[in-house]
Amino acid sequence: MRISVMLGGVAVLALSGLVYYKGTAHPAPPRPRPKNVILLIGDGMGLTQVSAGLYSNHDRLNVERFPVTAMMKTHAANALITDSAAGATAFSCGCKTRNGYIGVSANKKPCFTLLEEAEQRGLATGLAASCSITHATPASFIAHVPDRADMEQIAADFLKTSVDLLIGGGQKYFEARKSDARDLRREMEEKGYAVSSFKDKPLQELNFDPAQPNVWFSAWEEPASVLKGRDYLPVAARKAPAFLARRSDKGFFLMLEGSQIDWACHGNKAPEAIAEMLDFDKAIGEILDFAKQDGQTLVIVTADHETGGMSIQEGSAMDSLEIAFVTGYHTAAMVPVFAYGPGSEQFHGVMDNTEIYTRIRLALDWH
Numbered sequence: 469m470r471i472s473v474m475l476g477g478v479a480v481l482a483l484s485g486l487v488y489y490k491g492t493a494h495p496a497p498p499r500p501r502p503k504n505v506i507l508l509i510g511d512g513m514g515l516t517q518v519s520a521g522l523y524s525n526h527d528r529l530n531v532e533r534f535p536v537t538a539m540m541k542t543h544a545a546n547a548l549i550t551d552s553a554a555g556a557t558a559f560s561c562g563c564k565t566r567n568g569y570i571g572v573s574a575n576k577k578p579c580f581t582l583l584e585e586a587e588q589r590g591l592a593t594g595l596a597a598s599c600s601i602t603h604a605t606p607a608s609f610i611a612h613v614p615d616r617a618d619m620e621q622i623a624a625d626f627l628k629t630s631v632d633l634l635i636g637g638g639q640k641y642f643e644a645r646k647s648d649a650r651d652l653r654r655e656m657e658e659k660g661y662a663v664s665s666f667k668d669k670p671l672q673e674l675n676f677d678p679a680q681p682n683v684w685f686s687a688w689e690e691p692a693s694v695l696k697g698r699d700y701l702p703v704a705a706r707k708a709p710a711f712l713a714r715r716s717d718k719g720f721f722l723m724l725e726g727s728q729i730d731w732a733c734h735g736n737k738a739p740e741a742i743a744e745m746l747d748f749d750k751a752i753g754e755i756l757d758f759a760k761q762d763g764q765t766l767v768i769v770t771a772d773h774e775t776g777g778m779s780i781q782e783g784s785a786m787d788s789l790e791i792a793f794v795t796g797y798h799t800a801a802m803v804p805v806f807a808y809g810p811g812s813e814q815f816h817g818v819m820d821n822t823e824i825y826t827r828i829r830l831a832l833d834w835h
Contacts, residue, residue, distance in 0.1 A: 500810040501833055502766035503719035505586075506709065506755050507559065507824070509605055510748050511552055512730030514774025514803050520738070521745035523786055530753035531769060534806035540819045541802055542773045545574040548800045552730070553616040555772030555821060556608035562825030570604065570622065571612040578612035582825060583721055584629065585834065592632045592715035596704040598747070599727035600638030600690055601626075605772060609723055620647045627655055630681070632715045633722075635704045637687035639665055656683060671700040676707060678714035693728055694747040695740055701726065705751035709758040709765070719764070724751060733776035738791035741778065759809050766811040766831055770824065771803040 510517070522529045544554035545564035557565045557572070561579035565572060572578050583593050595606045602611075602622040611625035623641040626634070642652035653663050662677060665685035676682045692698045705724055712720035726748025732741035752769055759765040777794030784790045805824075807815035811831025819827075 499813065500764075502810040502831055503764035504591075504709070504713070504721070504762070505582075505719075505766045505811075505828055505832065506722045506724065506759070506768070507582075507828070508748075508752055508755060508767070508769040509556070509559070509723065509725045510729050510745070510769065510771045511599075511605055511725055511727045512733045512773065512775030512798070513726070513745065513748070513771035514778065514799070514801050516778040516780060517729055517733070517741060517745050517771075517774070518804060520742050520778065520780060520789055520791060521749055523780070523784070523789055524742045525746055525749075525787075527786060529749045530756060531749060531804075531806050533753075533756055534767075534769070534808050534812075536807040536812040536815055538805040538807070538815050538817055538819055539802045540770055540805050540821055540824075542771075542821050543800060549798050550773050550821075551616075551798065552604035552772050553608060556605040558821040559770075559772070559824045560609045562822045562829075564822060568616050569614050570607050570616050571610070572614055576614050581609050582828060583609040583631065583723065585829075586721035587630055589834070590716060590718040592712040592718075592720040593629075594633035594635075594708050594712050594720065594722040595631065595724075596633070596635035596701070596708055596722070597637075597725040597727050598686075598691055598694075598698060598701045598744075599636060599725070599731075600641070600687070601634050601636030601685075602638040602641050603636075603690075603727065605725045605727065606636060606723065620645050623652055624650070627652060627659070630659075632681045632720075633676070633708055633711060634683045635671070635686065635700070635708065637685065637689060637691045639685035639688050642685075671703045671707070674707075676711040678711055681715075682711070691728075693732070693740055694743045698747075701747055702750040702754050705754035706758075709755065709762075713762070724755070726751060730775045733778055733793065734796055736776060736793040736796060738778075738789070738793075741776075741791075742789075756808060763809075765809050766828070767808040768812075768815060768824065768828070769804075769806040772821075773798045774801040774803055775799070777801075 544550040781790040
């Protein structure tokens, strides 16, 4: 039975859920779509890592600026506890895969990644990380190999794309290869890339020319920890969006990883884990400042998994924490998701890690 109530010329159909004004239905206005997407991944960053950063930083973090939050399940196709390869492939491809697999499904078939689709649709694309750019998380957006340890094959896969910006370590996999005699740096330069490294100048002093794609290698192998002087991730977070926005008028896709939260927690090194969390949060702040000014950018922050079973113990006080770990490996604990900007309403509730992919595509209205 449908009940109609007349209120000052407005007919309210109480059971239908529709509101009619003088006989005309008025649907809700369409939600704005993002032009740009920035996905930030804190490798190993669970709720305790976020909390430890917060309580070690006078009860303030940039993640508090996000209006939308969710929780995410992280398991792989073959294990309850995922590794970074399977976790990042879930983000990049929207499918579960086996631990150790990069950009391929559980039956080893290459999957079309968000970055590759963005590139195909004419968006500018970029990857930045505080680890080797061939490491599991960034590699999962651009490479297709069944073994995350095959860094030289991963590096070679970068040449099969037209990614606009790369920032990270692992220079040796491009220039001092053991599996073949290729000089991938020279090949990149022949494709039109401007290639430089920490040996040339620090990222702070580098001005990316939007007329050509750019690569900046932050280390020959793996970058140092932030406690040992690494300082480029927040700089990358400031420079990358501005550069990519000038590379394409259709928008851009950027993935930036705070890689070494995970490494510190593997080693059960609480001060280092907190320092890496705070460094990542500075990068988040730079991204949010861009997105706030831009108004067309969807920002998502999450983690591939939690590492260490980190906990804040009795006896802790603000800015003075007692930290314990229960393992030197990853755990199956759910991890947080934070979202900001147009399309952020898609990121709510309890999600599966594959839904990062599907909800980004939904926000962009990609069909």
